[in-house]
Structures are given as C-alpha cells and as structure tokens.
Amino acid sequence: MNKKQIIFLLLTTVFFSSCHVGRFFYWNFADVNDYKKFPAYEINKSEKPFKFFEAKNSITLKIPEKFETKNKKISFDKFLIQNKTIAFLIIKNDTIVFEKYFKGYSKESIMPSFSVSKAFVSALTGIAIEDGFIKNTNQKVSEFLPKLSKNGFDKVSVENLLNMRSGIKFSEAYLNPFAEAGKFYYGKNLKRYVRKLKVSEKPGEKYEYQSGNTQILSEIIEKTSGKKLSEYLEEKIWKPIGMEYDASWNYDSRKSGTIKAFCCLNARARDFAKLGRLYLKNGNWEGMQIIPVEWVKRTTSIINDSKDSQNYSYTYKWRVMENGCFFAKGLLGQYIYVDPVNNLIFLRFGTSYAKIDWADLFQSLTKQIESE
Numbered sequence: 001m002n003k004k005q006i007i008f009l010l011l012t013t014v015f016f017s018s019c020h021v022g023r024f025f026y027w028n029f030a031d032v033n034d035y036k037k038f039p040a041y042e043i044n045k046s047e048k049p050f051k052f053f054e055a056k057n058s059i060t061l062k063i064p065e066k067f068e069t070k071n072k073k074i075s076f077d078k079f080l081i082q083n084k085t086i087a088f089l090i091i092k093n094d095t096i097v098f099e100k101y102f103k104g105y106s107k108e109s110i111m112p113s114f115s116v117s118k119a120f121v122s123a124l125t126g127i128a129i130e131d132g133f134i135k136n137t138n139q140k141v142s143e144f145l146p147k148l149s150k151n152g153f154d155k156v157s158v159e160n161l162l163n164m165r166s167g168i169k170f171s172e173a174y175l176n177p178f179a180e181a182g183k184f185y186y187g188k189n190l191k192r193y194v195r196k197l198k199v200s201e202k203p204g205e206k207y208e209y210q211s212g213n214t215q216i217l218s219e220i221i222e223k224t225s226g227k228k229l230s231e232y233l234e235e236k237i238w239k240p241i242g243m244e245y246d247a248s249w250n251y252d253s254r255k256s257g258t259i260k261a262f263c264c265l266n267a268r269a270r271d272f273a274k275l276g277r278l279y280l281k282n283g284n285w286e287g288m289q290i291i292p293v294e295w296v297k298r299t300t301s302i303i304n305d306s307k308d309s310q311n312y313s314y315t316y317k318w319r320v321m322e323n324g325c326f327f328a329k330g331l332l333g334q335y336i337y338v339d340p341v342n343n344l345i346f347l348r349f350g351t352s353y354a355k356i357d358w359a360d361l362f363q364s365l366t367k368q369i370e371s372e
Contacts, residue, residue, distance in 0.1 A: 050242025
C-alpha cells in the first residue's frame with residue numbers, strides 16, 4: 001500500500017466514523033442488524049419471568065382472500081416468508097397459538113424495535129406522571145428544558161410531543177442523509193441536535209410524524225426521574241412484568257451516552273409481546289398496576305384528527321382503530337397489535353413491510369383464529 005492509499009484510507013475511516021452522513025452511506029438504510037452497530041445500555045431481565053402458555057398444536061392459518069396473489073396454493077408460512085417476515089406470533093388468552101420464525105431467527109434471537117420503542121417511551125411518560133416527576137401533559141417543554149425556550153418550546157406541551165403535534169421543523173425522510181431523521185439515527189450527539197430544533201408551526205394544530213418529539217420526551221423523563229431511560233424501563237416495566245431475557249437500548253456515542261429513544265430498544269419477540277399484554281390488561285400485571293389505567297384508556301382512544309400514512313389514528317405513540325384494536329408500529333413492518341375484544345395479541349417483525357398492511361391482515365385472520 002503506497003502513501004496515497006494510506007492517506008485515503010485514513011481520511012475515509014475518519015469520515016465514516018465521525019460524520020453521520022458518512023455513516024449513512026456506509027451502513028445505508030436501517031436493517032435488523034443495526035443493534036450491533038451502536039453502543040448500548042443493558043436492561044436486565046426479571047428474576048421471576050412470566051411465560052405465556054404454549055398450545056400443544058399450532059393453529060392452521062390460510063391466507064385471507066384479499067391478500068391472495070396469483071399463486072393461491074402457497075401455505076401461510078410461505079406467504080410470511082415471501083413477505084419478508086422473521087417472526088410472527090399470535091397469543092390468545094395468554095396462550096401462544098401460533099409462533100413461527102424464519103431466515104435463521106428463533107425465540108432466542110434479538111430483534112431491534114425501531115419505532116415500536118416509542119410505545120415504551122409513552123408508557124414511561126404515564127408512569128413518570130404517576131410518580132410525580134411530571135405534573136401533567138399540559139406542562140410545557142421549556143419548564144423541563146429551559147434552553148429550548150428561545151426556540152419556541154415554551155408553547156409546546158408534553159401532550160403535543162406525545163401526539164406528534166409539536167410543530168417542530170424536523171424531516172423524517174429516511175432516504176435523505178441530510179434530513180434530521182438520519183442525523184438523529186446515525187449521529188453522535190443527540191442532545192446537541194435536540195438543542196438546535198426549532199418550532200416552525202403553531203403547536204397542537206397539525207399531526208406530523210417526527211422522531212424528534214420522542215427524543216425530547218425522553219430527555220424530560222430522564223431529567224425529572226434522574227435515571228437513564230434504560231434504567232427507568234428496567235425498574236418500572238421490564239422487571240415487574242417478568243421479561244424473560246436481558247434487553248438493550250442503543251445510544252448515540254460513548255462520549256455523549258444519550259439513548260436513541262425514538263428507536264433502538266432491542267429484545268426478543270416474546271418479551272415485546274408482553275407490552276401488548278400489559279396494555280390488553282389496562283396496565284395491570286398480575287394484580288400490580290404498572291401503568292395508570294386512565295393513561296392506557298386515553299392511549300387506546302381516538303382523541304383528535306391525527307392520521308398516519310395508512311390513515312390510522314395516532315394517539316400517544318400508538319395507532320388506534322375504530323373497532324377498539326390498537327398497535328405499536330415500527331420500521332420494516334414491526335407490529336405489536338392488540339385486539340381487546342377477542343383477547344388477542346399479534347406480533348410481526350420483518351426485514352421489510354413488503355407492501356402489506358399488516359394491521360389489516362391481523363383483522364382478517366381473527367375469524368379463522370376464533371373458529372379454531
């Protein structure tokens with residue numbers, strides 16, 4: 001290797017390791033192995049793990065007619081494989097009635113949650129209010145983070161952050177390396193990026209999905225509780241509801257140490273499903289109220305005109321349906337879907353959405369499950 005090659009290699013290494021744009025191009029679009037790329041705080045499992053019952057025989061499912069393709073003879077398992085699924089669980093009455101993993105994944109496999117982690121931040125917000133760290137959702141961001149007052153956050157409430165109606169200037173364009181979403185995901189100093197955010201529209205007026213809202217919310221939780229988000233999660237949710245496995249939450253850099261709260265909680269499929277069970281039980285876990293009942297009820301209600309890109313109502317980091325079902329959703333088609341009427345929990349993780357409206361699929365499968 002000559003001198004020019006060595007200099008080029010050194011410059012390239014520095015560029016990729018220090019600049020979020022370089023990291024964006026080097027690692028490209030987010031994938032299921034991203035949890036390995038960033039440092040992470042450990043979240044310890046429960047000493048008294050809760051385990052779902054397991055049905056002796058998995059139920060047999062057929063592809064709902066509206067999701068059939070020209071090749072109608074393929075099995076449901078083949079359908080899941082073709083549509084980029086790595087984990088698919090159905091839990092009814094605390095019993096796992098269907099559980100399949102693909103592409104080398106198993107119940108032991110770690111899966112990154114992407115935006116599903118926002119649902120955990122929402123739950124922790126309700127708990128922080130119950131703990132007295134936050135008075136109510138009407139409190140303004142500047143009360144907790146005074147440095148943001150000059151950027152217009154004296155008019156933005158915790159409620160606005162929860163519902164993605166803060167009016168901040170923040171681009172969620174995942175394919176644009178210069179957008180804020182890319183900077184927050186690949187960058188190394190989240191707190192500095194948050195301090196640069198500005199309110200450009202009147203808060204509360206319009207829904208716009210922006211991960212920056214959740215990151216600000218996590219700062220408020222950490223500042224008022226005096227604990228890292230991962231520690232608060234372990235204490236208030238992870239251990240109390242009997243998570244079977246250790247988990248982790250990625251952070252921006254070893255120098256900054258700020259958790260990427262808008263994504264990046266890494267765990268096993270069955271443990272993710274337990275968040276669904278917790279909300280199915282109105283925040284109660286085996287007689288212990290983990291999340292306030294009123295918080296869960298408000299979270300799972302349609303409270304405004306917020307609609308996501310698939311026209312699902314958005315409340316407190318969850319999607320809410322008119323039939324009473326609700327779900328947490330993340331990049332690459334990650335779902336924790338809860339059907340309170342039929343006491344069902346669906347969980348789907350994949351390497352892509354594969355152009356499937358998975359919430360619609362879950363609804364379509366319900367009749368089959370009920371007839372088994």
